Amino acid sequence: MYLNPNAIISPNKLTEDDKSQYLALGGYTLDNWQQLESDLREQILTLEAQPTLKTKYGQKYQIMGSLNCPNGFILNIKTIWIVTEQITKFVTLFPAQER
Template sequence: MANLDRGAVIAEAKLTKYLLVPLLKDDKSQFLALAGYTLENWQQLERDLREQILPLEAISTGVTRYGQKYAITGNLSGPNGNAIRVKTIWIVADGIARFVTLFPA
């Protein structure tokens, strides 16, 4: 159990080219749209991940070749006022936490 650093890396491309675009497989854009997240407000999703999810307790889920893997589960209250329950995955390597993905919890 740990708290990940608020200085964590959340790659813009992870949000704008993966999570918020409709995909044939593993689409998460419709789920995120329930809370009002779209490509047009991707910065809000980044800010909300930092402010609403990162402060929560991170649970270690194992070590991969990329680093120590953590999961953080919590409610994400979106720009439209709706809250969705998400499970986020993070990798910590060389002291830096990096956002990997999220999905419905």
């Protein structure tokens, strides 16, 4: 299944401190979080999503992929999204094992 390319990606989800060190390896900073959003839409949301957990808030999906980062580095990530009847929303990302 492919998720809605117009998914909601909240800026605060991309600027949280828990991700900053890992994302900095690829050249993503608080100053260019918009690049990360764009890269997630173009490089990750275009990949197939796998359903994971159904919660009272909606169906969760994961998308695993590689980000071709601004500095040329490649980060392997796992992203989590939640889908309801009304919206698709980015939840989080974290490092993924080498693919």
